[in-house]
Amino acid sequence: MKNIVITGGAGFIGSHVVRLFVNKYPEYNIICLDKLTYAGNLANLKDIEDKPNYKFVKMDICDFEAFYQLMQDEKVDGIIHLAAESHVDRSIKDPFTFAQTNVMGTLALLQAAKLYWESLPEKYDGKRFYHISTDEVYGALELTHPEGIEPPFTTTASSSEHHLAYGKDFFYEDTKYNPHSPYSAAKASSDHFVRAYHDTYGMPTIVTNCSNNYGPYQFPEKLIPLFINNIRHRKPLPVYGKGENVRDWLYVEDHARAIDLIFHEGKTAETYNIGGFNEWKNIDLIKVMIKTVDRILGNPEGSSLDLITYVTDRAGHDLRYAIDSTKLQKELGWEPSLQFEEGIEKTVRWYLDNQEWMDNVTSGDYQKYYETMYSNR
Numbered sequence: 001m002k003n004i005v006i007t008g009g010a011g012f013i014g015s016h017v018v019r020l021f022v023n024k025y026p027e028y029n030i031i032c033l034d035k036l037t038y039a040g041n042l043a044n045l046k047d048i049e050d051k052p053n054y055k056f057v058k059m060d061i062c063d064f065e066a067f068y069q070l071m072q073d074e075k076v077d078g079i080i081h082l083a084a085e086s087h088v089d090r091s092i093k094d095p096f097t098f099a100q101t102n103v104m105g106t107l108a109l110l111q112a113a114k115l116y117w118e119s120l121p122e123k124y125d126g127k128r129f130y131h132i133s134t135d136e137v138y139g140a141l142e143l144t145h146p147e148g149i150e151p152p153f154t155t156t157a158s159s160s161e162h163h164l165a166y167g168k169d170f171f172y173e174d175t176k177y178n179p180h181s182p183y184s185a186a187k188a189s190s191d192h193f194v195r196a197y198h199d200t201y202g203m204p205t206i207v208t209n210c211s212n213n214y215g216p217y218q219f220p221e222k223l224i225p226l227f228i229n230n231i232r233h234r235k236p237l238p239v240y241g242k243g244e245n246v247r248d249w250l251y252v253e254d255h256a257r258a259i260d261l262i263f264h265e266g267k268t269a270e271t272y273n274i275g276g277f278n279e280w281k282n283i284d285l286i287k288v289m290i291k292t293v294d295r296i297l298g299n300p301e302g303s304s305l306d307l308i309t310y311v312t313d314r315a316g317h318d319l320r321y322a323i324d325s326t327k328l329q330k331e332l333g334w335e336p337s338l339q340f341e342e343g344i345e346k347t348v349r350w351y352l353d354n355q356e357w358m359d360n361v362t363s364g365d366y367q368k369y370y371e372t373m374y375s376n377r
Contacts (some may be wrong), residue, residue, distance in 0.1 A: 002028040003076050008083030012035035012218040015044035016256040022054045035060045061105035068112035079127045085320035091183035102186035110197045129205045137188040138171040139178030140318035166246045166279050170324035172321040173271040180316045195360045198269045211323040211359050217352040228351045231293040231304045241313035243283025246320040250276035251343040254336045275323025278340050292348045
C-alpha cells in the first residue's frame with residue numbers, strides 16, 4: 001500500500017484532494033493531517049470519514065517531533081503539502097504567523113521526511129514530496145488590452161478569449177519570483193526550501209503554482225463564498241478600489257485532478273503551473289455572481305447590484321495574475337474540465353443549497369464542536 005499524508009486536508013483545496021484520493025485509490029492509506037485552525041473543518045470530509053483507507057490526525061505542521069514520529073508510525077511514502085496560511089489580508093496584519101506556518105512548517109516537514117526516508121534501505125526510491133504553492137509568488141503582471149481583443153464580460157466567452165483579454169504576458173514556470181505581500185513572500189520562501197532539499201539532499205520533490213481556486217467548502221472570508229452569502233442576506237459587497245484587479249480562476253476539483261496527475265506522473269524536481277485560462281476583473285466576476293444568485297433565488301435581475309460597496313484598496317494589491325499552464329497540458333495531458341459558466345453555476349448552487357454548512361462556519365460553531373471532540377480524547 002501507498003501511505004500518503006495530505007497536510008491541510010480539512011481545508012478548502014485539501015478536502016477535495018483527500019476525497020479524490022480516498023475514493024479513487026482504495027489500495028492507498030490516506031492520512032489527512034490538519035491543525036484545525038479557523039480554515040480547517042472536518043465537516044468538509046463528512047462523506048468519507050468512515051472509509052477504511054482514511055485516517056485523520058490533528059497536528060501542527062510546525063511540530064517537527066510529532067511529524068517525524070508520524071512518518072515512522074505510518075511508514076509514509078508520499079507527502080502532498082497543502083497546509084498554509086493563505087489570506088493576504090491576514091498576512092498584512094500578522095506576518096509572523098505566516099512566516100511560522102508557511103516557512104518553518106514546511107521546513108519541519110522536509111526535515112522529518114529527509115530523516116525518515118534516508119533511514120530506509122531503499123532511501124528515496126518510491127518516495128515523493130509534493131509542495132502546492134501559489135501564483136502570487138511571481139508578483140504582478142501589467143493590465144493591458146491586446147489590440148483587437150476586447151475583454152469579454154459574459155460567461156459564454158471561450159477560455160482562450162479570457163486568457164488574452166487582459167494582456168499577453170503570463171506567469172511561466174521560469175518566471176522570476178517577485179512576491180509583494182507577507183503571504184506570497186512566505187510561500188516563495190517555502191518553495192525555495194523545497195527545491196533546496198532536492199538540490200542538497202536529493203529528495204524527490206515537485207512544486208506546483210496554482211491560480212485562484214473556487215468551488216464548494218471554501219472558507220467564506222474569500223471573495224466568491226463571501227459574496228454569495230452576502231447577496232443572499234442582502235449585506236454589502238465590499239469591493240477593493242474600483243474592482244479593476246484581474247485574477248485567473250480555476251474550479252477546485254480541476255485543481256485536485258491536476259494534483260493527482262502530477263503526484264503520480266510528474267517529473268521529480270520539476271515545477272508545473274496550474275491555471276484555468278480564465279481571467280476576470282473582480283468587478284465583472286462580482287456582477288456575474290449577482291446575476292446568477294438573483295436568478296436562482298428568484299430575485300428581479302440586477303436587484304442586488306446596489307449591494308456593491310467600494311472600499312479602500314488593499315495595501316500592495318497586485319493588479320493582475322495570469323497563469324500559463326501549457327507545460328502541464330502538453331507534458332501530462334491535463335486541462336480544465338469546466339468552463340467558467342458551468343463552474344460558477346455549480347458553486348453558487350452548492351452554497352445556496354448548503355446554508356447549514358455556511359451558518360456553522362460563519363458562526364464558528366464548527367470550531368467549538370471539534371475543539372470539544374479532540375479535547376476529550
